Amino acid sequence: MEINIVKKMLLAGSKNILENKQTLNDMNVFPIPDGDTGTNMDKTMSGIVKVLMEIGDRDLTPADFDELYKSALMNSQGNSGVILSQWLKGFLKALREETELNPGNLDEAFISGMQSAYSAVADPVEGTFLTVCREAQEEAEDLFDEDTTVKDFMKNVVEGASMSLKNTPEKLAILKEYDVLDSGGMGFLCLVTGMLSALEEDYVYDFSEFESLKPSFSGNGAAAGGDGEEFGYCTELIVKIEEDKLASFNADTVRIDMNSFGNSLVLVQDGADLKIHIHTLKPEDILAYFHRFGEFQKLKIENMTLQHHENFLAATQDCAIIAVADGDGIEKLYKSLGVKGIVRGGQSDNVSVQNLLGACKAAAAKHVILLPNNKNIIMTAEKVRELCPDTVIHIVPTKSMAEGYCALSLIDANANYDVIEKTMLESLSGVHTGFVSVADKSGTYNGVEVKAGDHIGVIDDDIIVCAANDPVTALTELTKKVPGIADVEAVTVFASNDVLVTHVQAAKTAIKSSCPSAEISAAYGGQGIYDLVVLYQ
Amino acid sequence: MAFSIITDSTSDLSKDLREKFGIDYCKMEFSEGEKHYLASLDWDDISSKEFYDSMRQGKRYKTVQVPVKTFDEKFREHLEKGNDILYIACSSGLSGSINTAKVLSEELRSSYPGRKIVCIDSLISGLGQGSMAIKAAEMQAEGKTLEETAAWIEEHKLFFNQYGTVESLDYLKAAGRVTASSAFFGNLFAVKPILISDLEGHNLAVKKVKGRKSSLDELAIMSAKYIENPLDQTVYIGHADDEAAANAVADKLKELIPGVKTGLYVIGPIVGASVGPGTVIAFYYGKNKKEQLDGN
Numbered sequence: 103m104e105i106n107i108v109k110k111m112l113l114a115g116s117k118n119i120l121e122n123k124q125t126l127n128d129m130n131v132f133p134i135p136d137g138d139t140g141t142n143m144d145k146t147m148s149g150i151v152k153v154l155m156e157i158g159d160r161d162l163t164p165a166d167f168d169e170l171y172k173s174a175l176m177n178s179q180g181n182s183g184v185i186l187s188q189w190l191k192g193f194l195k196a197l198r199e200e201t202e203l204n205p206g207n208l209d210e211a212f213i214s215g216m217q218s219a220y221s222a223v224a225d226p227v228e229g230t231f232l233t234v235c236r237e238a239q240e241e242a243e244d245l246f247d248e249d250t251t252v253k254d255f256m257k258n259v260v261e262g263a264s265m266s267l268k269n270t271p272e273k274l275a276i277l278k279e280y281d282v283l284d285s286g287g288m289g290f291l292c293l294v295t296g297m298l299s300a301l302e303e304d305y306v307y308d309f310s311e312f313e314s315l316k317p318s319f320s321g322n323g324a325a326a327g328g329d330g331e332e333f334g335y336c337t338e339l340i341v342k343i344e345e346d347k348l349a350s351f352n353a354d355t356v357r358i359d360m361n362s363f364g365n366s367l368v369l370v371q372d373g374a375d376l377k378i379h380i381h382t383l384k385p386e387d388i389l390a391y392f393h394r395f396g397e398f399q400k401l402k403i404e405n406m407t408l409q410h411h412e413n414f415l416a417a418t419q420d421c422a423i424i425a426v427a428d429g430d431g432i433e434k435l436y437k438s439l440g441v442k443g444i445v446r447g448g449q450s451d452n453v454s455v456q457n458l459l460g461a462c463k464a465a466a467a468k469h470v471i472l473l474p475n476n477k478n479i480i481m482t483a484e485k486v487r488e489l490c491p492d493t494v495i496h497i498v499p500t501k502s503m504a505e506g507y508c509a510l511s512l513i514d515a516n517a518n519y520d521v522i523e524k525t526m527l528e529s530l531s532g533v534h535t536g537f538v539s540v541a542d543k544s545g546t547y548n549g550v551e552v553k554a555g556d557h558i559g560v561i562d563d564d565i566i567v568c569a570a571n572d573p574v575t576a577l578t579e580l581t582k583k584v585p586g587i588a589d590v591e592a593v594t595v596f597a598s599n600d601v602l603v604t605h606v607q608a609a610k611t612a613i614k615s616s617c618p619s620a621e622i623s624a625a626y627g628g629q630g631i632y633d634l635v636v637l638y639q
Numbered sequence: 640m641a642f643s644i645i646t647d648s649t650s651d652l653s654k655d656l657r658e659k660f661g662i663d664y665c666k667m668e669f670s671e672g673e674k675h676y677l678a679s680l681d682w683d684d685i686s687s688k689e690f691y692d693s694m695r696q697g698k699r700y701k702t703v704q705v706p707v708k709t710f711d712e713k714f715r716e717h718l719e720k721g722n723d724i725l726y727i728a729c730s731s732g733l734s735g736s737i738n739t740a741k742v743l744s745e746e747l748r749s750s751y752p753g754r755k756i757v758c759i760d761s762l763i764s765g766l767g768q769g770s771m772a773i774k775a776a777e778m779q780a781e782g783k784t785l786e787e788t789a790a791w792i793e794e795h796k797l798f799f800n801q802y803g804t805v806e807s808l809d810y811l812k813a814a815g816r817v818t819a820s821s822a823f824f825g826n827l828f829a830v831k832p833i834l835i836s837d838l839e840g841h842n843l844a845v846k847k848v849k850g851r852k853s854s855l856d857e858l859a860i861m862s863a864k865y866i867e868n869p870l871d872q873t874v875y876i877g878h879a880d881d882e883a884a885a886n887a888v889a890d891k892l893k894e895l896i897p898g899v900k901t902g903l904y905v906i907g908p909i910v911g912a913s914v915g916p917g918t919v920i921a922f923y924y925g926k927n928k929k930e931q932l933d934g935n
Contacts (some may be wrong), residue, residue: 138701185738222740436823512830514847639850
């Protein structure tokens with residue numbers, strides 16, 4: 103084969119990286135998860151394309167190889183881009199004096215590329231681009247015999263890269279944690295897959311996709327996956343396209359359509375077989391879309407959110423935090439801070455020993471840290487401890503949801519149980535909780551005259567300190583009576599369903615007047631009984 | 640042979656400091672949508688106030704490491720002047736710039752045979768990195784060679800420490816530039832994380848503290864605990880548009896260590912884009928980072 107085929111191979115490789123840019127960006131977690139692997143590798147390859155455009159139809163000269171590399175390096179961006187440029191350096195250097203491309207010198211070029219890529223990194227990390235480019239070459243060399251053609255060799259490289267890529271999470275822990283393959287390695291697979299496609303007889307060498315070679319190739323637009331907070335469903339299927347539909351089937355149109363369905367799309371067509379991989383929030387739409395073309399040969403739909411949670415749980419089984427909560431808002435807050443199990447209940451709705459025991463057992467952890475939300479539940483928790491001898495139960499005596507939040511907010515839920523318990527206990531010293539609710543009967547309590555229907559203010563252990571016509575006034579009076587209020591640094595207001603937004607605003611202002619230097623925040627707690635529960639730290 | 644000391648945009652060295660110590664820097668870049676900016680430490684394209692206010696209003700900036708071309712031009716400029724180069728780079732835990740610089744140095748070797756380019760991974764950013772460059776300049780002024788200076792910095796780089804606090808971890812999380820467990824990132828009100836730089840030069844969230852004031856006090860208390868020879872150095876306190884907070888840290892530190900010198904500065908656009916408005920970071924020369932890590 104003439105050496106000029108290298109021009110086609112590099113262009114096709116560049117094109118394939120460009121097409122997969124967004125997917126590569128989405129996969130990027132190592133070394134810095136800033137979502138730019140695809141952009142970086144694309145920029146690097148744009149350096150190659152620029153020189154190819156200048157070369158045009160004429161034959162390659164050794165100086166062209168130098169120019170190709172230099173341009174790749176100068177256009178490279180980011181870590182992945184620089185490493186790719188170094189792989190290209192070795193690859194191109196090995197071929198610069200050649201007049202024809204054969205399996206032998208192609209193998210040499212892949213070895214040279216791999217060595218050059220490794221030498222670009224001070225501390226080579228396995229499970230990355232480096233591993234994939236090395237194992238791809240090794241696989242192709244293993245299968246090398248006298249009948250091997252250039253195309254066979256490239257097929258084996260692609261096969262080897264693909265196998266190596268699948269294995270990257272076994273080599274690099276962070277990939278496993280995020281449940282992704284290595285993005286740089288995937289980029290290498292895109293490169294060699296493109297290079298292979300250039301060897302097809304019907305391959306057309308054209309630059310149309312690169313005409314506007316500017317740095318602003320825009321991404322693929324709408325991605326249903328969101329910013330990583332949502333996970334959705336990993337949907338994979340193989341469809342056998344019906345014969346009468348095959349002629350009119352257009353993979354490019356499908357790709358465009360898929361942009362509005364989800365992200366991380368991989369679409370491969372091999373004759374009538376169509377293979378699709380996509381992350382989507384609505385797998386049912388994907389099924390309906392592809393069912394039009396023919397029958398499914400294979401289907402796999404996995405809820406990645408569930409997967410994520412399971413992985414998360416499995417990783418931290420040594421210690422689990424269980425909390426009692428009586429509102430949807432506070433439940434959400436607790437979970438965001440690392441609480442594994444929530445038992446619903448509180449002041450009005452006391453938790454049974456059985457419920458709490460069940461939650462502790464379900465946690466299947468060696469140590470359980472229990473956070474009650476009132477005095478009575480602390481007692482219930484003590485009983486649970488007696489009944490659950492296989493688990494070490496640590497009770498942190500939080501007497502309100504506010505104290506529970508306070509204890510949770512300062513810990514690292516992945517730390518050791520003893521560190522967590524100590525941090526929680528320390529965090530509770532000097533903390534007070536204020537409650538505002540509506541009195542259901544009249545009387546005099548603690549010297550405060552209360553009429554049924556009044557809004558009463560309570561501090562900590564059921565001590566009524568004030569009564570007023572509206573919740574904000576009650577809170578204002580209550581705040582003044584909080585011990586050490588002048589030194590309070592942080593106040594957090596948890597509002598129930600019945601509290602108006604304007605009340606919350608007014609409450610924040612009211613608190614500010616008693617402790618002007620405190621940082622005041624408000625959150626939806628959704629708790630029962632109390633309109634407002636306030637944490638004073 | 641004479642040598643030039645070069646850093647990059649995360650060193651946060653002000654014009655005054657750069658001129659005083661004769662330090663040059665390579666610019667990183669940042670962008671917001673289609674708008675691209677050079678990461679000038681003199682805020683040429685956008686003022687610091689405008690930059691941080693826009694982040695408060697929800698704008699997010701993407702940062703780009705030093706482009707190869709920038710290194711190429713800057714390094715050639717100094718080599719042409721007849722100087723060798725000592726490049727003190729942003730932590731490899733935060734940026735790939737060091738790697739690019741090393742690759743480019745290899746390329747330049749053929750054009751400038753026999754000349755030296757030494758690249759040092761500072762394993763920190765901000766004035767931690769900046770202080771290393773200042774130290775190098777001081778050694779140079781004492782007549783030390785490039786090799787002697789580079790060897791000293793390599794040997795002592797883990798003694799350049801930081802204690803920082805951010806208003807919200809969201810920025811660091813979005814930029815992928817913090818190490819912390821997911822529960823650290825939960826919904827927090829008035830709880831502030833404390834960040835140090837670990838042995839790999841990552842930002843590590845080590846603990847959470849109640850309230851802004853306590854978090855600022857914590858920076859001073861911990862800095863005072865781990866600093867060495869406090870009266871022979873300047874503690875640099877960087878802030879992302881919250882001078883009052885930086886002053887509070889400086890005051891507390893002076894209370895703990897009477898006579899200590901402090902230098903306040905505004906955190907530059909690259910570090911700023913990752914940490915977000917309201918961030919305050921204290922940098923000092925102290926005990927080995929390992930000791931600091933073990934103590935947290």
